[in-house]
Amino acid sequence: MKARRLLAVSGKEFLHVRRDPRSLVLAIAIPVVLLLLFGYVLTLDVDRVPMAVWDRSRTPESRELVSRFEGSRYFQVAQRAEGYPEVEEALDRGQVLAALVIPEDFAGKVRSDRSSVVQLLLDAAEANTATIALGYAEAVVSGYSSDLEVRWAHAKGLQGIRPPIDVRSRVWFNTDLESRNFIIPGLISVIMMIIAALLTSLTVAREWEQGTMEQLIATPVTAPELILGKLLPYFVIGMMDLVVAVAMGKYLFHVPMRGSLPLLFGIAAVFLVGALSLGMLFSVSTRSQFPASQMAMAFTFLPSYLLSGFVFSIDSMPPVVRAITHLVPSRYFVKVIKGIYLKGVGLGTLAVDTAPLLVFGAGLLLAATRMFRKKLG
Amino acid sequence: MTAPGGISVSARDLTRRFGDFVAVNRVTFDVRRGEVFGFLGPNGAGKSTTIRMLCGLLAPTAGEATVAGFDLRTQAESVKTRIGYMSQRFSLYEDLTVEENIDFFGGIYRIPSGRKRERKEWAIRMAGLSDHVRTRVAHLSGGWKQRLALGCAILHEPPILFLDEPTSGTDPISRRSFWDLIYSLSGGGTTVFLTTHHMDEAEYCDRLGLVYRGELVAMGSPRELKDGFPVERAEGIAPTLEDVFVSLVEGMDRAAGPVAEVRG
Numbered sequence: 001m002k003a004r005r006l007l008a009v010s011g012k013e014f015l016h017v018r019r020d021p022r023s024l025v026l027a028i029a030i031p032v033v034l035l036l037l038f039g040y041v042l043t044l045d046v047d048r049v050p051m052a053v054w055d056r057s058r059t060p061e062s063r064e065l066v067s068r069f070e071g072s073r074y075f076q077v078a079q080r081a082e083g084y085p086e087v088e089e090a091l092d093r094g095q096v097l098a099a100l101v102i103p104e105d106f107a108g109k110v111r112s113d114r115s116s117v118v119q120l121l122l123d124a125a126e127a128n129t130a131t132i133a134l135g136y137a138e139a140v141v142s143g144y145s146s147d148l149e150v151r152w153a154h155a156k157g158l159q160g161i162r163p164p165i166d167v168r169s170r171v172w173f174n175t176d177l178e179s180r181n182f183i184i185p186g187l188i189s190v191i192m193m194i195i196a197a198l199l200t201s202l203t204v205a206r207e208w209e210q211g212t213m214e215q216l217i218a219t220p221v222t223a224p225e226l227i228l229g230k231l232l233p234y235f236v237i238g239m240m241d242l243v244v245a246v247a248m249g250k251y252l253f254h255v256p257m258r259g260s261l262p263l264l265f266g267i268a269a270v271f272l273v274g275a276l277s278l279g280m281l282f283s284v285s286t287r288s289q290f291p292a293s294q295m296a297m298a299f300t301f302l303p304s305y306l307l308s309g310f311v312f313s314i315d316s317m318p319p320v321v322r323a324i325t326h327l328v329p330s331r332y333f334v335k336v337i338k339g340i341y342l343k344g345v346g347l348g349t350l351a352v353d354t355a356p357l358l359v360f361g362a363g364l365l366l367a368a369t370r371m372f373r374k375k376l377g
Numbered sequence: 378m379t380a381p382g383g384i385s386v387s388a389r390d391l392t393r394r395f396g397d398f399v400a401v402n403r404v405t406f407d408v409r410r411g412e413v414f415g416f417l418g419p420n421g422a423g424k425s426t427t428i429r430m431l432c433g434l435l436a437p438t439a440g441e442a443t444v445a446g447f448d449l450r451t452q453a454e455s456v457k458t459r460i461g462y463m464s465q466r467f468s469l470y471e472d473l474t475v476e477e478n479i480d481f482f483g484g485i486y487r488i489p490s491g492r493k494r495e496r497k498e499w500a501i502r503m504a505g506l507s508d509h510v511r512t513r514v515a516h517l518s519g520g521w522k523q524r525l526a527l528g529c530a531i532l533h534e535p536p537i538l539f540l541d542e543p544t545s546g547t548d549p550i551s552r553r554s555f556w557d558l559i560y561s562l563s564g565g566g567t568t569v570f571l572t573t574h575h576m577d578e579a580e581y582c583d584r585l586g587l588v589y590r591g592e593l594v595a596m597g598s599p600r601e602l603k604d605g606f607p608v609e610r611a612e613g614i615a616p617t618l619e620d621v622f623v624s625l626v627e628g629m630d631r632a633a634g635p636v637a638e639v640r641g
């Protein structure tokens with residue numbers, strides 16, 4: 001492989017992009033628009049979820065729990081119910097999205113230092129809202145629960161406090177409960193995947209369609225020189241998209257970044273090579289722009305949107321689907337990018353998810369290079 | 378680098394089929410170093426298919442060939458370092474300028490940096506493109522595009538040049554300067570293999586192969602071909618290459634019968 005040839009291919013490819021308004025739009029405008037659109041419209045923040053309360057306990061303890069829901073900006077107690085038929089009707093009619101049922105023995109158990117259970121009913125027709133409302137409800141309940149423990153400990157004159165009960169990781173890592181904070185990082189990975197694969201899916205196919213490939217394959221250029229040379233400008237574009245996306249996340253959506261930025265860019269580079277190589281593989285194997293771009297779209301958009309854990313939690317998927325997600329590179333990158341953004345974890349923790357990205361990147365790049373034939377027909 | 382005996386290109390029973398259809402049928406010939414060798418035949422005769430096989434772009438179905446001493450079946454990539462190719466269909470980058478196209482191929486052929494400038498200026502001058510260096514190729518006329526394609530094909534001074542219908546669609550003046558260039562390259566030792574379907578142009582070649590329906594029906598210098606095939610003509614008028622070609626082809630068609638006629 002000769003650097004001179006590789007750079008000649010890259011330089012030429014860069015000129016194509018610069019002169020083709022279509023690819024400029026695809027490379028720069030679409031990522032920004034997608035981020036704005038999803039960032040503002042699809043953020044999953046739920047506000048003032050209407051809820052019904054059936055307080056069967058009617059004690060100071062139960063009233064305090066209800067008042068905490070009333071005090072939360074995420075809930076609004078819209079209805080007091082007496083009995084399940086009433087609760088069900090309110091949910092069925094859509095008057096409320098959630099219902100809290102406090103059992104009769106609630107106060108007794110709390111006072112006697114035994115754990116108590118409250119029931120939360122959710123209208124899961126809107127799964128996202130329900131999931132998030134559940135997270136908020138858990139936060140409210142566990143907040144109350146740990147306050148009770150502190151009080152209990154003081155009453156007993158104890159210094160130590162028992163570990164809080166029922167604190168879920170979702171709430172833990174996204175303490176201000178801003179769904180934007182986990183939507184934006186996931187969104188960045190989805191956009192990178194789609195744009196990268198789409199851009200490269202056109203490049204080799206265009207040369208076959210326009211006939212310029214016939215001239216090119218009559219030269220001593222080798223498959224690695226051609227494929228890597230063509231990837232390079234799109235790699236630079238993909239990284240620029242990432243810079244823009246990270247900057248928008250910080251300055252527009254105020255998503256806190258807890259981890260290392262160089263680490264994020266390093267692992268993103270690996271992910272990007274995989275995404276670019278996937279588009280290249282379609283371009284090389286179909287030799288035709290339309291099917292190649294269709295395949296790039298089909299193999300990136302839905303999988304990276306639905307199966308990456310970006311919006312839908314992988315843990316709550318059926319086992320078969322969960323198994324399939326292991327074949328979706330975005331799955332690993334979403335985990336990496338959320339880990340860096342929200343938890344600030346380092347490479348040690350991320351290695352498990354970086355390794356599959358390396359395998360995908362190297363495998364797809366090798367496949368695209370091997371698939372390229374310097375022959376007509 | 379040339380094979381012993383000064384043979385640049387050598388084909389033996391070279392054959393290419395597309396499915397059942399035989400596009401090139403057991404073609405055998407040699408091209409000597411520095412020779413201008415022409416493949417003359419009508420559209421669909423198999424000229425482009427032959428040239429593509431010799432450039433290593435298309436795998437032969439059967440037979441063998443050596444180009445610049447390299448075996449086409451096993452060393453096609455080595456062949457590509459020794460040849461310049463100009464395809465029948467214009468295949469440079471329309472969205473790039475003349476200069477950018479030349480620079481690109483200069484990089485691909487790794488022209489030494491010391492010679493880069495000189496080769497580039499030579500190619501631009503030779504193609505008569507000095508006034509259009511920064512013009513996008515899409516805005517050039519057909520004749521100029523062809524000159525640029527030729528310039529890019531000879532940029533790296535290949536010992537063997539394959540030109541597929543290099544003058545089709547160009548004006549007589551371009552054609553004339555093209556032939557001046559071909560002769561000067563050939564005088565410098567470059568082997569030129571070209572295809573054409575213009576009978577008059579074929580006269581300029583040192584040697585010719587007449588191809589029809591995938592077969593090489595006659596071979597020799599224009600003089601030999603005209604002398605060797607007696608054609609009925611009015612007394613005192615010398616037969617042209619066209620007369621030779623037509624009489625050969627008519628003989629073939631008669632022998633092949635009406636089925637083959639439909640095929641053509």
Ligand SMILES: Nc1ncnc2c1ncn2[C@@H]1O[C@H](COP(=O)(O)OP(=O)(O)O)[C@@H](O)[C@H]1O
Binds near residue numbers: 419421424425
């Ligand atoms: N890739 C291909 N697939 C099928 N048939 C082909 C292909 N390339 C050429 N042919 C056929 O082979 C014959 C010879 O074509 P070609 O070599 O292009 O002829 P020429 O260059 O002499 O006009 C034609 O009938 C053409 O249709």
Ligand SMILES: [Mg+2]
Binds near residue numbers: 425541542
């Ligand atoms: Mg042809």
